[in-house]
Amino acid sequence: MSWDVSAVRRQFPFYANLEHPLHYLDSAATAQMHAAAFEAMGAHDIHARSNVLRGNHRLAEAATLAYEAARASVARFLNASAAEEIVFTSGCTAAINLVAGALAHSLQAGDEILVSLAEHHSNFLPWQRLRERGVLLRALPLDAVGCIDFSRLEVQLGNRCRLIALTHASNVTGALTSAADIAAVVAAARAVGARVLLDGAQRVQHGPVDVRQLGVDFYAFSGHKCFGPTGIGVLWGRREALAELPPFMTGGGMVGRVAIDESSWAEPPRRFEAGTPPIAQAVGLGAVLEWMLALPWERIRAHEEALLLRLLAGLMAIPGVALFGPANAADRLPVIALRLATHHSHDVCQVLDSRGVAVRGGHHCAQLLHRALGVEETVRASLALYSDADDVDALLAALHEAARVLA
Amino acid sequence: MSWDVSAVRRQFPFYANLEHPLHYLDSAATAQMHAAAFEAMGAHDIHARSNVLRGNHRLAEAATLAYEAARASVARFLNASAAEEIVFTSGCTAAINLVAGALAHSLQAGDEILVSLAEHHSNFLPWQRLRERGVLLRALPLDAVGCIDFSRLEVQLGNRCRLIALTHASNVTGALTSAADIAAVVAAARAVGARVLLDGAQRVQHGPVDVRQLGVDFYAFSGHKCFGPTGIGVLWGRREALAELPPFMTGGGMVGRVAIDESSWAEPPRRFEAGTPPIAQAVGLGAVLEWMLALPWERIRAHEEALLLRLLAGLMAIPGVALFGPANAADRLPVIALRLATHHSHDVCQVLDSRGVAVRGGHHCAQLLHRALGVEETVRASLALYSDADDVDALLAALHEAARVLA
Amino acid sequence: MNEAIYQQALKDLAQAAHGAGRLAGHDGEALRDNPLCGDRVRIEIVRNAGLITALAQETRGCLLARASASLLGLRVPGQTPEQIAAVARALREMLNGGELAADAWPEWAMFQPVRGHRSRHGCVLLPLEALLQALAA
Amino acid sequence: MNEAIYQQALKDLAQAAHGAGRLAGHDGEALRDNPLCGDRVRIEIVRNAGLITALAQETRGCLLARASASLLGLRVPGQTPEQIAAVARALREMLNGGELAADAWPEWAMFQPVRGHRSRHGCVLLPLEALLQALAA
C-alpha cells in the first residue's frame, strides 16, 4: 500500500484552505501545522487555560495534567527513559543555548568544544561564543559535497573536549548523520569524558527518533518543523547529563528556596523551565507527536524517497544546475540545495514564486557550509510527507522558466 | 456609561464555553485569552504559516509582514518611539533573563544591581545570579503592608549601580509603583549612570503603558497575562539601551557575518531574536493589544475599582482575614493577597475550588516578599476586566465556607 | 465534593501532630521542601536492630501534609524500612486511583478524596518522601 | 506577474555594472551586508567642491542589488550629497507604494514591480544605503 498524500493533506488546514495553487517546498524552514495541533491548542486555550504547576484549582489541575501529558508524548516520540528527561523550551535554538549557557558555568579556559562546518548557526554560534571563556572551538571539516568528514574525528577530538555538537541532518544538503558515525562519535566522546549533543531540528519531521539507541546525551528540536506550533522546542537530556547542569535562565517555577543571598534549584526538568512555559504550544506539540507516532513511517520514507529521486532526475536534466549533498538517497532527507547556473538564489526564488512554487534562497543560516562549498547562497527545496509528484514537477518546470527569464 | 461585563465575556471563548459555573479569579497568574488572539493565530497558521525574515516566497512575505505588524502593535501599546525597540521573547521571564544575561558581559566585580524585596522570582533570580561575577545585589526593603519603601532609595543606591530592576505592580499585594516613585528612581539612576528596568507582567493586563512617559530603559511583559497567548513575551528597550547590549542567545537570524573565528551581530531587535521566533504567538499578541488599545480604560478602571472595594468590604467582615498591600484602591491593581486565620492557603483554595471559585495559594513566586510579611504563603484573588460582582460575592461566600470547613 | 477531603478525622489527625518535635539524638534525618508552596518537612529517626524505633517530625504545611506527617509519627515506630517502602508503594497506588492494599495502614483511607486532585498528591507524599530519604541516608 | 521584475532593461543595467571596481584613492567608503542572504556591496567615492566626482561599486548580490548598484555607478558622479539624499527618499517612497517623484532618476521606474515584494526592498536599497554611509563617514 502506498502513502496517500491527498488523505494526509485533508488533515492540514493549510491545504484544505488553499485558494490559489501553491507548491509548498519549504518545510525544512517551517512545516505546515497538522490539525491535531490546531485542535489541541484551541481546546486547551478554551477549556483548560491556566498557569501550570503553581495552583490547585480545577483549571490549574487540568492545565498541569495536559502540560505533563505533552511531556510524556515527547518522551515517547524520542523513546526517552522518562518524561523527566524532557525539557520544554521556546525552540531548538533556545534548547541549544540552554546547554551551552548552563555548561559555561563549569568550563575552564583550555576546554574544547567540537562542532562541524555543516552546522546551522543555531548549533554553531552558541558554542563559538564560549570562546569568551577561553574555550577552544574545533570543527570537523566537510567533504566535497558538503557532508561532515568523520575521518577527521580523531585528529579534531582533543583530550579536553567537553562536548561534541553535531547536526542529525543538514538543513542545506539534507545529509543524514549515520547511526554508525554517531556511534563512533559517542565512543570517542566517552573516551575523553565529553558529552554529545545532536541537533535534530531537521530530522524529527521525518519520523520518531530513538535517543537511547543513538546513545547521545542531548537532543534538541523545534515544534514548528515537525508539524507543530511555533514557540515551542524540546531539549532531551539523559538524566545524569541534565542533573549535572545548573540552570540557564532563572525565574518563577525553577527554584527551591529563595533567600536574599542564595537560592537552591529545583530538580530537572523544572530547573530548566524558568517562568510560565509555552503551555498551549506544548500541548499542541504533544498532540502532533502522538499523531506522528501512529504513522506508517516505512511507507512515508518510500514516498519521500521516490519524490526525491524524481526531483534529482529532473534536476540533472536542467542545464547549469549544480547539486550538493550525498548522492545516495538513503543517506539523506528529501532536502535539496542547488544552484542554477550563476543566478542568485533570490532571483530564482522570485521567479519560482511567480509560478506558485515556494522554495527558499540564501545561506539558510549555514554560512560556513556554503563557504566550504565555495558559494554564498543556494536555492533549497524541501519535501515533506504531504508533498507529491505535482510539487516536484512544478518545481522542475519553474526552474526551466527561471533559467529562461533570468538569462 | 458603565463597563458591560457580559458583552466583553462574549468575546472570551472561555466564558462562551463554560459548562459549569466557574468564578475565575486567577487572572494574575494567567488571564483568559481573547477571541482576537484565537482568530489571528488560527488564520495565520492556516493562511500565512512560514518562517520569517529568511525567504521571499509569498508565504514567507506574508508571515514576515504579519510578524512585523505585531511588533508595531506592541510599540503602539507601549507608546515606544519605534518598532525596532520591541524584542519578542518567549515570555517576561525570558525578557528579563535577556537583559541580565546580555548585561553580564560588561559587568565588573563590584558593580551593583538594585532590586526590591517585592520582586517576583523572575525579576530577582536573574539579578541574584550575577553575584557569580562579583556583582553586588542590593534590595529596597518593604514597609509593613508589603510595599516597596522608596525612602531607602538613596541609601541603597551605590555609585557603581548599573541597573535598577523593579516591578511596575506586585503580583501579590497588587501595589502599583507610582509614576512619582518611578520618576525618582529614574532620576537617581541617571545620576549614577544606571539603567532602569520595569517588570510590567502584572501591569499590562490593566491597560496600555507609556514607556516614554515613564522614562525607564527597559520594560518586560508576557502575552498570557494580558489576554494573549502563552509562549510570547516582550522586551522593550530604549534604542540606545538595546544598542549597547550584546546578544543573549545566539543562532539563526541574529548574525551578520559568520566566520569560524568570529561573528558579527545584527542590529536590534533581530540581534536578540535568535532562532525561529514565536511567530503565530506574536501575531496573536499583536491582535489582542490592538483590541486593548481601543478599550475604554477609564470605565474599566472604575469597574475594577468598584469590584475591589466590594471585595475589600466583604473581606473585612470575615473573622480572621488578614490583608496585605496598599489601603488606597487608587494605589493598587485588583489583586489581593490574604490569609484566613492560620489556615494554609492550599487548604483554603481547595475548599474554594469545590465552590467553583478559582484562586491561587502559595508563595506566588515571591518568597522574599512573603518572608518580609512574616508568612510563607497567601491566598491570592485577582480580578480582570471580565470579572463581575457575582465573582466577588462567590469568593466571599466560599471564604466563609472555608473558615467553617477547615475549623 | 471537595470538603470530603477535610473530614473531622483528618483534621484531628493533623491536630494531634503525633511525633511533633525533634529528637535529642538520631540515626538519620531529612529535610524536604515542596518548592511550589514553600511547605517543609523535617524527619528524624532512631534505628535499632533493623527497626525504626523513634520518629520525630516537624512540618510546616497544609492540613494534608500535617495529617500525613502525624500518621508517620503514630505508625512508624516499630516498623522496618521494608515495611515503610511497602507503605509508600501502597499510598502512591491509592493516590493514582488504585485500591488501598489490604495490609496498608487503614488511616490512609482518609486521604482517598485527594485522588482526583493531582496537585495535592505532593502534600500527602512529602513527609513519606522525607522519611525514605532519612532511611536512605 | 513576477517576471515583470526581470525585464531586459533591468538585466542589462545589472550586466552593464557601471562603476564596477575599486578606486585608487577615495574620500569615503562603506561596506554593507544584507545578513539575510549574505549579499555585500562596497562603495567608494571621491568628492570635490561639494560634488561626488567618482563612484566605484563592488557588488555581490542578486540582479536587483546589482542593477541598483550599477545605476549608482551611472548616475552618481556629478551629484551633490543633498541630491543623493533626495534620491534615496524618492526610491523609498516608490517602494512603499508611492509614485516616483517627477525629478527622480527615471531608471528607478524599472524597480516598480518590486513594490509588492517587501523582502526584496532591501536588495534594491543596499547599494544606496552603502552610499549614504560612505557620505556620512
Ligand SMILES: Cc1ncc(COP(=O)(O)O)c(C=O)c1O
Ligand atoms: C510580577 C511578575 N513578574 C514576572 C512574572 C513572570 O512572567 P512569566 O512567568 O510569564 O515569564 C510574573 C508572572 O508569573 C509576575 O507576576
Ligand SMILES: Cc1ncc(COP(=O)(O)O)c(C=O)c1O
Ligand atoms: C539544522 C537546524 N538546526 C537548528 C535550527 C534552529 O531551529 P529554530 O529556528 O526553530 O530554533 C534549524 C532551523 O532553523 C535547523 O535547520
